[in-house]
Structure formats: C-alpha cells, structure tokens
Amino acid sequence: MTVWIETANCNGCKRCIKTCPYGAVELREGKAYILEHCTSCGACVEVCREKAVLTDAEPRTIPDFSDRKGVWVFAEQRNGSLNRVSLELLGKAQSLAADLGQEVSAVLLGSQVSGLAKTLFGYGADNVYLAQHRALKDYRTIAYTKVFEELVKEFKPNILLMGATHVGRDLGPRVSRRVGAGLTADCTELSIDPEEGILLQTRPAFGGNVMATIANRYSRPQMATVRPGIMEAVRKKNNRGNLIKCRVSLTEKEIGTKVLEAVRETRGKVNLAEAKVIVAGGRGVGSEAGMKALFSLAKAFGGEVAGTRIIVEEGWLPVERQVGQTGQSVRPEIYIACGISGAIQHRAGIMGSRYIIAINKDPGAPIFKVADWGIVGDLHQVVPEMTRAVSQSMGK
Ligand SMILES: Cc1cc2nc3c(=O)[nH]c(=O)nc-3n(C[C@H](O)[C@H](O)[C@H](O)COP(=O)(O)OP(=O)(O)OC[C@H]3O[C@@H](n4cnc5c(N)ncnc54)[C@H](O)[C@@H]3O)c2cc1C
Structure with a gap:
C-alpha cells in the first residue's frame, strides 16, 4: 500500500x-x-x-453512529458511598455533553443504592440508570461486566467514562472487550474535537515524556478511564433528573465468585485528594529528617505532606503520599513544592492545583515554569521561616 x-x-x-x-x-x-x-x-x-x-488501499469507512447518544459516567460506589472520582467525571461529562448537545447519564449498580441518585443529579447527571440486585451489592467483575454490557448494548451511549480506580481498571477493559470498543486508560484530559465531534483522549505516553491524544473513529462507545483528582466536580443548581430503573437478571452460578470477607485497612488514612494545602518535598529536602520541617509547615496550614517518586524510593515518605504520573493526582488550593525540580511525571499530578508555590535553589528549575509564585533559595531556611509566618497569621 x-x-x-x-x-x-x-x-x-x-x-x-x-x-x-x-x-x-x-x-x-x-x-x-x-x-x-x-x-x-x-x-x-x-x-x-x-x-x-x-x-491505493481500500478506504476504511466510518460506521454510522447517529444512534449513539449521551455521555455516560460509571457511578462507582462501595457500601453505599460514592467514590468522589465519579462526581469529578460528571463535572467533565457536563462540558463534553454541552459541546455535543447531548445528555449526561450516570450508571449506578448496587443493592439498595437508589438514594445515591439524588447526589448524582446534583453533580450533573440528567439521567441515572439504576441497576439494583442482591448480587451487585459488592463489586464482582463478572456480575458488573454482564450488567454493564447489557446496558451499553440496549441504550447505546456515545461516550463512557470510568474512574481509574481498582474497580474501574478492572471493569473498563472487560466492558470494552464485550462491546467491541477501544479504551484509553489513565487520561489526564478529555475534550471534543470541534470538527469531527469525537472524543479526544489525552494521556502521558512513552514513560510520561510525551502527551498523546487518542481518538476513536471506528467503534462506540468511546471509552476512557481517568485517575481520581484530575477533573473537577461541578455542582448543579438543582438535584433533579430522570431515574431509569433497569431490569437485572443474574444468578450466583453464572457469577462464579463470592465475597467471603471485606477487610478494612487500618493504617492512618492520607487524604491527599481532598487536602486544601499540600506541602510536597523532593530530593532537595536531603534526608528523611529534613521532612520534619515540611510536616511542621503542613501542620501550620492544616494540610498534608506529599512527595516525589524519588523520595518515596528513598523511603523518606510512604507510597500513598507520592504525587505524579505513577502516584496520585491532586488539586489543592495551594501546592508548595520544596526542593522539587518539576519533572513532567511530577507535574502530571499537580496541574489541577489552584496555586503552586515553588521553593528551589536553582532559578532554572522547570518547576518555576508552572509555579504561580517562586522562591529561589534554600528550603532549609525558607520553610521554617514560612512556618513561623503562617503560624503567627493563623494564630491571629
Ligand atoms: C515512568 C515514570 C514515572 C514517574 N512517575 C513519577 C511520579 O509519579 N512522581 C514523581 O514525582 N516522579 C515520577 N517519576 C520521576 C521523575 O522523572 C523525576 O525523576 C522526579 O520527579 C524527580 O524528583 P525530585 O524533583 O524530587 O528530584 P530532582 O529532580 O533531583 O530535583 C531536586 C531539586 O531540588 C533542588 N534542591 C536541592 N537542594 C535544595 C535546597 N536545599 N533548597 C531548595 N532546592 C533544592 C534542586 O535544585 C533540584 O531542582 C517518574 C519517572 C518515570 C520514568
């Protein structure tokens, strides 16, 4: 050819x-x-x-997708509590649907979870597809996949978004295979191509060194997973919408697995996703002992401490505090980067922050390109000074 x-x-x-x-x-x-x-x-x-x-190759024709309508979001819940990423995805779905002139729908699977529909309407769902069954109480791959597949085949959505959570990463590929669609995992940005009206799915590629934008012309729904903390949840003025109750037929025999016990992790929970202030350390902090000053600053703000992959690898912080492409994505009001160079893989996790303050002794450090305020200096002097100032003003 x-x-x-x-x-x-x-x-x-x-x-x-x-x-x-x-x-x-x-x-x-x-x-x-x-x-x-x-x-x-x-x-x-x-x-x-x-x-x-x-x-000279045979042209590949784009199928007629005019019957594919709506932006769907998987409303992931556990024990009757919605995962926040579902609300964040509904925020993004509202802007995608507005560009397409289509509706936003949430897909809620579970047992006795109908009360969550109101929240989903409040965060932007025009419709909630509700599939309730005893067998859907706990997430099980085969049960959720079967129900999702049936819903997609019956209602024919145009776009289907899931959180890149443990559940979403398990369910998304299964559903995509069953319905014959592609899936772009771990997207950091979604938009609609103004000319073709298709979903543009952007994600880091080649070890995070480039951002790739992927589009799917030949199958529907256009499926993507998005990591928690990247999109913004947007509240609607009212919490009304259309509740569509879906029929579910499932037997334990066809599911083939049972949840025998759920064990909750008891260690102290780090909540970076909801922290308003994050003080983050990089290799420039110098040692595990050096992290103490960052904890004091975070405490003065009532915030959390996070770090780069390097310092997690050094063992100065546990992995649940890692921010970036292979860590968490965060969107605090203030992100204070101390001794962090600002590698692309780290920046991938912090760009949702409202304000970024960088402290680095190298004026040429890439972090200054994305920072709202930059302090060129030694963090060992700047951070204690900042802590004193913040404690004083908080006291007042
Ligand atoms: C596939 C892949 C995935 C990755 N995922 C992640 C990820 O999720 N998160 C992540 O963070 N990284 C990730 N990385 C690693 C990333 O590429 C960088 O190596 C890492 O972010 C650098 O960490 P750093 O900024 O702490 O260290 P460095 O790049 O070494 O920067 C240290 C900075 O500290 C400054 N400094 C030194 N001393 C002081 C001082 N006393 N006062 C002030 N400043 C000082 C220096 O000027 C320098 O800018 C990934 C890499 C790959 C290949």
Whole structure:
C-alpha cells in the first residue's frame, strides 16, 4: 500500500502534517510531501479535505453512529458511598455533553443504592440508570461486566467514562472487550474535537515524556478511564433528573465468585485528594529528617505532606503520599513544592492545583515554569521561616 500527494489539489493547509503520528509529512514549496519513513497508516488520507492525499488501499469507512447518544459516567460506589472520582467525571461529562448537545447519564449498580441518585443529579447527571440486585451489592467483575454490557448494548451511549480506580481498571477493559470498543486508560484530559465531534483522549505516553491524544473513529462507545483528582466536580443548581430503573437478571452460578470477607485497612488514612494545602518535598529536602520541617509547615496550614517518586524510593515518605504520573493526582488550593525540580511525571499530578508555590535553589528549575509564585533559595531556611509566618497569621 502506498500514500502519495496529488500536488495540483494540495493547498498547503498542513492538516496532514499535524495528523501524521510519525512526522512523515512535511511542506515543500507550499505542498505536502511524503517522507521515506511513511508507514502508509492512512491517517493523512482521512483528514485531507482537498483529496490531495491519495492511497491505493481500500478506504476504511466510518460506521454510522447517529444512534449513539449521551455521555455516560460509571457511578462507582462501595457500601453505599460514592467514590468522589465519579462526581469529578460528571463535572467533565457536563462540558463534553454541552459541546455535543447531548445528555449526561450516570450508571449506578448496587443493592439498595437508589438514594445515591439524588447526589448524582446534583453533580450533573440528567439521567441515572439504576441497576439494583442482591448480587451487585459488592463489586464482582463478572456480575458488573454482564450488567454493564447489557446496558451499553440496549441504550447505546456515545461516550463512557470510568474512574481509574481498582474497580474501574478492572471493569473498563472487560466492558470494552464485550462491546467491541477501544479504551484509553489513565487520561489526564478529555475534550471534543470541534470538527469531527469525537472524543479526544489525552494521556502521558512513552514513560510520561510525551502527551498523546487518542481518538476513536471506528467503534462506540468511546471509552476512557481517568485517575481520581484530575477533573473537577461541578455542582448543579438543582438535584433533579430522570431515574431509569433497569431490569437485572443474574444468578450466583453464572457469577462464579463470592465475597467471603471485606477487610478494612487500618493504617492512618492520607487524604491527599481532598487536602486544601499540600506541602510536597523532593530530593532537595536531603534526608528523611529534613521532612520534619515540611510536616511542621503542613501542620501550620492544616494540610498534608506529599512527595516525589524519588523520595518515596528513598523511603523518606510512604507510597500513598507520592504525587505524579505513577502516584496520585491532586488539586489543592495551594501546592508548595520544596526542593522539587518539576519533572513532567511530577507535574502530571499537580496541574489541577489552584496555586503552586515553588521553593528551589536553582532559578532554572522547570518547576518555576508552572509555579504561580517562586522562591529561589534554600528550603532549609525558607520553610521554617514560612512556618513561623503562617503560624503567627493563623494564630491571629
Ligand atoms: C515512568 C515514570 C514515572 C514517574 N512517575 C513519577 C511520579 O509519579 N512522581 C514523581 O514525582 N516522579 C515520577 N517519576 C520521576 C521523575 O522523572 C523525576 O525523576 C522526579 O520527579 C524527580 O524528583 P525530585 O524533583 O524530587 O528530584 P530532582 O529532580 O533531583 O530535583 C531536586 C531539586 O531540588 C533542588 N534542591 C536541592 N537542594 C535544595 C535546597 N536545599 N533548597 C531548595 N532546592 C533544592 C534542586 O535544585 C533540584 O531542582 C517518574 C519517572 C518515570 C520514568
């Protein structure tokens, strides 16, 4: 299969250049030019409006998805409490649905959980699909997958979002396989392509060194998981909506697993997701003992302490306090980065913060590019000084 340019038709718009995932198209004398390392994937052929990019391959036709409507969010609950990521996803779903002129729906599975529908309406769901059954009381892969598959096949959503939680990461791929759709895991940004009306799913790729935007033209629903703490929950003025009760048929025999016991972890809970102030340390803190000053500053603010992957690997903080691409995503009012260089993998977890304050002795540290305020200095002097000032003003 070959791809070539019909130069007489090319108007030099560069759409093919922007689309090519391999950087195999360039502009020469105002016309597109295919380079030798072209893989003939055909991405440029699809976007050309001038019929200037041609191929001898059979065109892949985009199916008619006009019957696919609505942005769905999996309303993950455990023991009758909603996981906050579901509310965050409803916030994002509202803007996606507005761009598409479609509705937002939450999908709530469980037993005796109908009371949660009101909260879901309050956070942006126009509809709640409620599937209740004894067998759905605790999350079990096969039971939830079966019910989800049936709902997707019956109601045909356009987009389906899940939290990248333990449950969402288990359920999402299962459902996507059953309904023959793709899934983009761990997205950090979602938007609608204004021209094609399809979901653009952005996530870190190649070890976090690039951000890749993935779109799905050929199957529905367009499925994505998003990590907790990245999107913003948005309250609606009222908490009214449409409750759609769905019929569920499940037998224990077909599920094949039983929950014998649920054991709660008893260690002190670190709640980075809801902290208003986070004081975070990086390698610049120097040692585990050095972290003490950060705990004092966090205490003065009534906040939490977090850190980079490096200091978790050093054993200066437990892993549940790691922020970033492979740690948690946070969105506090204030994020104070102490001795953190600002690597892309760390920044991936902090960009939802309202204000970022960076303390670093290197004025060229990348963290200053994303900080609202920067203090160039030694954190061992700055942090105690800050703690004194904050304690005094809090006292007043
Ligand atoms: C696949 C992958 C996933 C990753 N996931 C994560 C992740 O989830 N989270 C994460 O954080 N990282 C992650 N990383 C690692 C990331 O690439 C960086 O290596 C890491 O974030 C750097 O941590 P740091 O800023 O603490 O250390 P460094 O990059 O070493 O920076 C230390 C900073 O401290 C400053 N400093 C030194 N002494 C002082 C002082 N006395 N006062 C003030 N400043 C001082 C220095 O100027 C420097 O800027 C990941 C990497 C990969 C490849």
